[in-house]
Amino acid sequence: MLAAPLAPARPAAPRTAYWPRLLPLLAALACATRIPSFLRPVWNPDEGYLAVQAGLLLQGGRLYDTVVDRKPPLLPWLYQAAFALCGPDSLTPLRVLAVLAQLLTAVALASLARRRWGDRAGRTAGVLYLLISVGLNPEDAQAATFEVFMLPGTAAALWCADRERWGAAGTAVAAAFLTKQTGAAVLLPVVWLLYHRGGTRADAARLAAGCALPALLAALLTGPADFLFWTVTGSAAYASWTGSALHVLARATASAALLAGASAGLLPPVVRALRTARSPAPELWLWLASSAAAVAAGFHFFGHYYLQLTPPLALLATAALQLPPGDRHRTAVRVSACACALFVAWGLLAPRPELRHAQRLAAALAQRTGPADRVLVWGIHPETYWLAGRTPATRYLTAGLLTNYSGGRDGPRVGEEYAVAGAWPVFRRELAAHAPALVVDDSRGGPYAPDRVPSLRRLLAAGYTRAGRVDGAVLYTRVAAERARLSPARYADPPPRRPAPSPGAAAHGRR
Numbered sequence: 248m249l250a251a252p253l254a255p256a257r258p259a260a261p262r263t264a265y266w267p268r269l270l271p272l273l274a275a276l277a278c279a280t281r282i283p284s285f286l287r288p289v290w291n292p293d294e295g296y297l298a299v300q301a302g303l304l305l306q307g308g309r310l311y312d313t314v315v316d317r318k319p320p321l322l323p324w325l326y327q328a329a330f331a332l333c334g335p336d337s338l339t340p341l342r343v344l345a346v347l348a349q350l351l352t353a354v355a356l357a358s359l360a361r362r363r364w365g366d367r368a369g370r371t372a373g374v375l376y377l378l379i380s381v382g383l384n385p386e387d388a389q390a391a392t393f394e395v396f397m398l399p400g401t402a403a404a405l406w407c408a409d410r411e412r413w414g415a416a417g418t419a420v421a422a423a424f425l426t427k428q429t430g431a432a433v434l435l436p437v438v439w440l441l442y443h444r445g446g447t448r449a450d451a452a453r454l455a456a457g458c459a460l461p462a463l464l465a466a467l468l469t470g471p472a473d474f475l476f477w478t479v480t481g482s483a484a485y486a487s488w489t490g491s492a493l494h495v496l497a498r499a500t501a502s503a504a505l506l507a508g509a510s511a512g513l514l515p516p517v518v519r520a521l522r523t524a525r526s527p528a529p530e531l532w533l534w535l536a537s538s539a540a541a542v543a544a545g546f547h548f549f550g551h552y553y554l555q556l557t558p559p560l561a562l563l564a565t566a567a568l569q570l571p572p573g574d575r576h577r578t579a580v581r582v583s584a585c586a587c588a589l590f591v592a593w594g595l596l597a598p599r600p601e602l603r604h605a606q607r608l609a610a611a612l613a614q615r616t617g618p619a620d621r622v623l624v625w626g627i628h629p630e631t632y633w634l635a636g637r638t639p640a641t642r643y644l645t646a647g648l649l650t651n652y653s654g655g656r657d658g659p660r661v662g663e664e665y666a667v668a669g670a671w672p673v674f675r676r677e678l679a680a681h682a683p684a685l686v687v688d689d690s691r692g693g694p695y696a697p698d699r700v701p702s703l704r705r706l707l708a709a710g711y712t713r714a715g716r717v718d719g720a721v722l723y724t725r726v727a728a729e730r731a732r733l734s735p736a737r738y739a740d741p742p743p744r745r746p747a748p749s750p751g752a753a754a755h756g757r758r
Contacts, residue, residue, distance in 0.1 A: 269357065269370055276377045277350040280587060283389050283594030284342045287602060288634065290390035292645070293551070294338060295605075295630020297392065299644055301326035302335050302633065311473035315642050317482050319425040320465050320474075322396055335633075338391060345391040348399050353377050355402035356558055359409055360565045363528070368565050371576050375513060376561035378583040380554070382509020383502060385594035387550035393427040394554040400426060401433040402558050405534065408437040413450045417457020424458075425465055428478060429541035429555060434458065436530040436537065443530070481667055482545070499548035506553050509590060512582030513564035516575060520567035528566050534559040547653065601628065604718050608687060609634035611717040615724070621681050625703065626689030626720070627652070640683035641674055643667075649674060650695040661694045663702060671702060678706065686711055686723040 289295050300314050304327040308314040316323070329340040353373040361369025381388040400423030407416035416437050423430025441450060466474040507514065538559055542552045568576055605628050612622055612635035621640040624631045629644040647653045651665035663671060686707065690696040697704045711723035 265361075265366060265369075269373065270354070272370075273353045273357070273373050273377065274350055276374065277346050277353065280377055280381045280591060281342070281346050281349065281389060283385055283591060284345065284391065285339065286595065287599060289338065289602065289605070289630045290599075291386045291392070291551075292628055292630060293392040294341075294390050295628060295633055296644055297323060297326045298330075298335070298338060298633040299629050299639065301330045303639070305330055305335065306638075309469075311469050311477045313642050315477060315648070316644075317477055317648075318393060319428060319478050320469055321422070321425040322393055322427075325396065341391040345395045348396050349377060349380055351399040352380075352402045352558060355399065355406045356562055359402075359406055360562060362409065364566065364569050367576065368569060371568065371580065372561055372565040374580055375564055375583055376558060378580070378587040379506070379509045379513065379557050379561060381587060381590045381594070382557075383505050383550045383553060383590070385590070385597060386599070387502075388554065388590065389594050390551065392551060394551050397423050397426040397430040398554065398558055400424075401430055401555070404433045404437050405440075405530070408440040411444055411446070411450070413441060413446065414453040414457040417454040417459075418461060419457075421458050421461035425461060429544055429552075432537040432541040432555070433534060434537075436534040439530050439533050495546060495548055498550075502548060502550040502553050505550070506556065509586045510560060510564075510583070511586055512579040513560060516567035516570075516579065517560070517563050520563075520570060528562075531559055531563045531566060535563060604628075605631050605634055607718045608689065608720055611722065612637055612685060612687065615714075615722070616684050620684035622685045622687065623678070623683040624687045624689055625695075625697065626687070626691075627693075628689060631687070631689070640681050641677045643670060643674055646690065646695045650700060652693065652695040661699075663700060675702070675706075682710065682725065684725060685714075687717075688721040688723065689719075691719045 284290065289298070296316060300308075300310075300316065300323045303314045304310065304323065310320050310323060314323070325344070326341060329344065333340040353376045356376050357369040357373030360372035400419050400421075404416050404419035404423065407413075407419055420431060420434050420437060423433060437454070441454060446454075535556065538555045541555055542548065564579060568579060608624070608628075608631050612624075612631065616622055616635075616637060618636065620637065622632070622635075622637045623640045625646050627645050627647055629639075632639050632644070643649050649666045649670055650661050650663065652661045688697055688707075697707060707723055710725055712726050714722045714724040716722065
């Protein structure tokens with residue numbers, strides 16, 4: 248039987264002394280663990296995608312219309328605001344905000360642990376979280392992307408629920424969800440706490456309202472049909488196990504092994520607590536279980552997905568360290584600090600060949616086109632647009648949205664017929680209206696190469712000629728004006744037979 252949360256082992260220190268001492272420590276640790284994030288212009292395609300989205304929004308674009316992605320709106324809006332205030336040429340402001348997000352998460356966890364188990368437990372929880380928060384491939388852990396900004400909302404949701412502030416807990420759940428859909432997983436432990444604490448119907452109503460109202464507001468601001476399509480219903484083909492099962496399984500295993508290595512100081516007390524069935528705080532186990540389900544959702548297992556496991560893991564380890572026998576706090580912190588140092592060194596020293604490739608490609612784009620020209624980069628590295636300072640010719644910033652290629656999937660579900668519903672007619676119209684001055688085939692032999700995508704192959708044959716190669720990517724420039732008058736009927740295949748699109752698909756397709 249799981250035990251109730253433990254009472255503090257000894258009286259808490261005066262509150263006036265506790266936080267002024269702990270906050271500088273946590274702030275310094277948050278900064279130190281994220282030093283590598285400031286050393287590269289962009290860490291992964293997610294950062295690149297967000298940067299391009301923010302630039303388009305600043306130019307008057309509309310989210311889920313002329314700017315699209317399968318993600319909720321909060322982080323694109325945050326990038327847009329940072330670009331508006333600080334300029335679009337650097338992600339440094341977002342990296343600073345990512346440090347702040349990590350600090351806020353650590354403070355919320357420290358406050359939770361202190362309330363339950365005392366002052367030392369609060370310090371332990373905050374420090375352990377920050378130490379394991381970078382325990383993945385640096386391109387996953389150091390990037391200023393969805394999971395990093397989602398975690399403060401998840402931690403705040405449990406913090407509010409622990410204090411029975413149900414409306415605020417619901418709002419925090421909504422903030423996590425509106426940053427990334429899987430942030431809603433924290434609702435499970437929040438609901439458990441509501442039930443366990445004897446919450447009334449009024450409390451449940453407050454929680455529900457807190458969850459629903461921010462989401463409804465976001466839907467009204469972006470268009471209800473489009474919001475529903477791009478955040479929920481439009482990802483059925485993406486969230487599929489079919490294709491590249493072995494590749495995905497290898498990625499899942501590798502990321503889990505990295506996080507386990509980073510958590511080497513935390514896992515022994517957690518395992519002991521499981522074996523003795525004396526673990527406190529069952530809501531923390533629910534939080535970990537729901538987070539693990541969120542990591543598995545969609546069957547992609549990207550490394551940055553695993554960041555969602557770190558807050559409940561840090562709290563569980565802190566809870567388990569309160570159990571006898573012995574005092575293992577220092578051992579857990581020391582082992583975690585050593586592992587953290589290795590991951591930070593990895594981030595500082597490891598080469599990034601894909602970044603160099605994107606930079607070389609961006610230099611070629613900038614050299615061959617003017618600032619007002621639109622270009623098309625057919626690949627999975629949207630950061631090329633941002634690095635080159637060029638405007639995409641289409642709202643679909645990667646080939647993934649047009650072929651369902653994602654994360655190494657190279658099985659039978661890659662091709663035009665598996666694209667986002669309604670995408671190809673919109674893509675054809677956009678390229679007819681704004682024919683790109685340069686097309687870059689950056690597929691490099693991937694399953695979404697033009698020779699496997701008939702519509703793109705015909706588009707290139709109708710109006711473009713090969714102009715060279717850059718680092719394995721093939722460049723195509725427009726031919727004479729009489730041949731460059733592209734008409735969708737000249738190169739478009741008949742639309743694939745498929746079920747009728749959802750209302751959201753129809754909404755984004757008719758614009």
